[in-house]
Amino acid sequence: MNTPDMSEWWEERRRQRLEAFRNRRPVELRHKGDLRDEIADWGSRLFDHTARNLVLLGPTGTGKTWSVWEVLERALAVGYPGHIMLLAAAEWQEIVGPPVDRERVRQMREADVLVLDDFGSFRINEWTKDVIGPVIDWRWAPAMPIVVTSNMADLVTPLGERIASRLGHRATVVALTGEDRRAQ
Ligand SMILES: Nc1ncnc2c1ncn2[C@@H]1O[C@H](COP(=O)(O)OP(=O)(O)O)[C@@H](O)[C@H]1O
Ligand SMILES: [Mg+2]
Numbered sequence: 001m002n003t004p005d006m007s008e009w010w011e012e013r014r015r016q017r018l019e020a021f022r023n024r025r026p027v028e029l030r031h032k033g034d035l036r037d038e039i040a041d042w043g044s045r046l047f048d049h050t051a052r053n054l055v056l057l058g059p060t061g062t063g064k065t066w067s068v069w070e071v072l073e074r075a076l077a078v079g080y081p082g083h084i085m086l087l088a089a090a091e092w093q094e095i096v097g098p099p100v101d102r103e104r105v106r107q108m109r110e111a112d113v114l115v116l117d118d119f120g121s122f123r124i125n126e127w128t129k130d131v132i133g134p135v136i137d138w139r140w141a142p143a144m145p146i147v148v149t150s151n152m153a154d155l156v157t158p159l160g161e162r163i164a165s166r167l168g169h170r171a172t173v174v175a176l177t178g179e180d181r182r183a184q
Pocket of ligand 2: 149
């Protein structure tokens with residue numbers, strides 16, 4: 001008897017996951033463009049689980065959110081099999097704000113890649129910190145990557161020393177610069 005051919009199954013799975021991600025990618029973030037090398041490198045390190053946290057800093061319109069979609073789409077295109085939880089600011093604020101959505105906080109702990117977009121677009125208050133802090137803490141020990149984007153200069157003030165140091169530990173930190181692309 002022939003052994004079943006799994007490669008076809010994997011290829012179909014890869015294609016479906018990529019398509020689902022592309023459909024979810026916001027229209028205004030679908031531009032073709034160049035990804036910063038450090039960010040592309042981080043994406044390639046997802047495959048052997050050596051990618052730690054990714055922190056993208058910079059003013060509004062410099063391509064932080066675009067870079068996140070782009071690097072993850074490229075990873076899926078070449079077969080990254082992990083579960084990605086990509087949350088816009090409004091989404092994660094809704095999850096962590098009172099009443100806390102416990103089930104989705106659990107998913108935030110367990111996703112292979114967790115993206116928290118736009119740290120600082122909302123005030124991170126004590127409540128938010130109390131919910132987000134343990135998620136960052138939990139993911140630190142097994143080195144499950146978190147991607148954070150922010151237009152704030154530092155994350156220590158809003159997050160506190162302990163949590164900020166977990167987030168920054170061996171992280172790839174990239175400062176994006178330039179004009180606001182949306183204003184062009
Ligand atoms: N490297 C790039 N190439 C082409 N378009 C880009 C690039 N980076 C960002 N953009 C576009 O510029 C706009 C602003 O980018 P965005 O990621 O929303 O900025 P930020 O998150 O830093 O505020 C978006 O429409 C995005 O598609
Ligand atoms: Mg953004």
